Amino acid sequence: xxxxxxxxxxxxxxxxxxxxxxxxxxxxxxxxxxxxxxxxxxxxxxxxxxxxxxxxxxxxxxxxxxxxxxxxxxxxxxxxxxxxxxxxxxxxxxxxxxxxxxxxxxxxxxxxxxxxxxxxxxxxxxxxxxxxxxxxxxxxxxxxxxxxxxxxx
Numbered sequence: 643x644x645x646x647x648x649x650x651x652x653x654x655x656x657x658x659x660x661x662x663x664x665x666x667x668x669x670x671x672x673x674x675x676x677x678x679x680x681x682x683x684x685x686x687x688x689x690x691x692x693x694x695x696x697x698x699x700x701x702x703x704x705x706x707x708x709x710x711x712x713x714x715x716x717x718x719x720x721x722x723x724x725x726x727x728x729x730x731x732x733x734x735x736x737x738x739x740x741x742x743x744x745x746x747x748x749x750x751x752x753x754x755x756x757x758x759x760x761x762x763x764x765x766x767x768x769x770x771x772x773x774x775x776x777x778x779x780x781x782x783x784x785x786x787x788x789x790x791x792x793x794x795x
Contacts, residue, residue, distance in 0.1 A: 647700025742791020
């Protein structure tokens, strides 16, 4: 994985630098309050930091590998998982306005966890708790309107 980690880390570092450069064009607020550039700068810093960690890991693993060592074979790649995530995101966008945030979010998270071979009970409980936490943070704390749905929740 050395070369792939090296390239992937470099891509995230470049993306972090791009995000940071673009965030300097955002307006500043008076009185030292954080403005609209705060989140993109935090995100850029995280991209740069973790991209550096991945690139460093790739550099170290490439350095340790010798010419005589055989290449490790991992499990075959699962190409359906990214497609499933895209399908579920599209389903959330289509269903959330009518069904509601709670039901749609809990069902889709449960489907994702079941695909990752989590037990049914654990995936349902974690999904419900996570959707309730997200609702509390965004709808109640940050006052972001979330889809109510025809059930009223």
